[in-house]
Structures are given as C-alpha cells and as structure tokens.
Amino acid sequence: MRLMTAAALTFAFTTLAAAEVVYPVSVPQECVELANREGVPTLIENRYQAAKAKLKLYRLSTRDPMVRDCRQAVDRMRAMMQEQTASKPAGSFSLSSSPRSQPQTPAMGTPQ
Numbered sequence: 001m002r003l004m005t006a007a008a009l010t011f012a013f014t015t016l017a018a019a020e021v022v023y024p025v026s027v028p029q030e031c032v033e034l035a036n037r038e039g040v041p042t043l044i045e046n047r048y049q050a051a052k053a054k055l056k057l058y059r060l061s062t063r064d065p066m067v068r069d070c071r072q073a074v075d076r077m078r079a080m081m082q083e084q085t086a087s088k089p090a091g092s093f094s095l096s097s098s099p100r101s102q103p104q105t106p107a108m109g110t111p112q
Contacts, residue, residue, distance in 0.1 A: 021050070021081075028073035031057075034066045 024045045027035050035042050035053075038060075044050045057074070060067045 021047075023047075023050075025050070027053075028070070028077055030073040031070040034070050037066075 024043050027040075027042050027044065032042050034040075038056060040053050040056060041049060044053060057067070057070060062068055062071070
C-alpha cells in the first residue's frame with residue numbers, strides 16, 4: 001500500500017512547529033490525482049489525517065513523477081507558510097494560542 005501522499009502536503013500540516021495550521025486544508029493541486037490514486041482525502045480535516053497523509057507521501061517511491069511533483073508542491077507550501085508565520089507581528093492575536101496564566105496573588109490575611 002502506498003503512503004498517503006496528498007495529506008502530507010497539507011502542511012501541514014503539522015510539520016512546522018512555528019506554523020499554525022487552520023483545518024480543513026486542501027491538498028495542493030499537484031497532489032490531487034495522487035491522493036485519489038492512494039485513497040487519501042483531498043481535504044485534510046485534522047492533524048491526525050495530516051500526519052497519516054504525510055507518512056504515506058514520504059513512503060512512496062520518488063521514481064514516480066507524481067510523487068516528486070507532490071513533494072515539491074508540499075515543500076513550496078511549507079515555505080510559504082513559514083514566510084507568513086515569520087512576517088506575522090509578535091503581538092498579533094491568535095485564537096489557537098493558549099492564554100498565558102497570570103501569577104496568583106496571595107489571599108488577604110495569609111502570611112507570606
């Protein structure tokens with residue numbers, strides 16, 4: 001069985017620690033035919049599907065021109081996502097970021 005190629009493309013998915021992926025994500029156009037052939041969805045809906053697709057893509061032989069094209073498309077998308085993340089202002093708001101915990105102050109009347 002061949003690897004889930006198209007999903008890997010979806011960056012996504014997941015591979016870049018700095019990039020925040022918002023699902024669902026479509027696979028690159030270069031990977032649609034390969035994804036259909038390998039039984040991978042062309043719309044990645046979560047991190048699990050993304051990881052599974054990535055694994056499948058990287059298990060496929062690079063002798064196949066469709067696999068080579070798809071990997072190149074995925075690499076281009078990753079680079080694009082990295083650029084977007086790098087150009088994002090440091091103080092920008094993101095819904096996916098967790099709130100920072102506030103230091104707790106001792107209750108009144110408690111000895112310090």
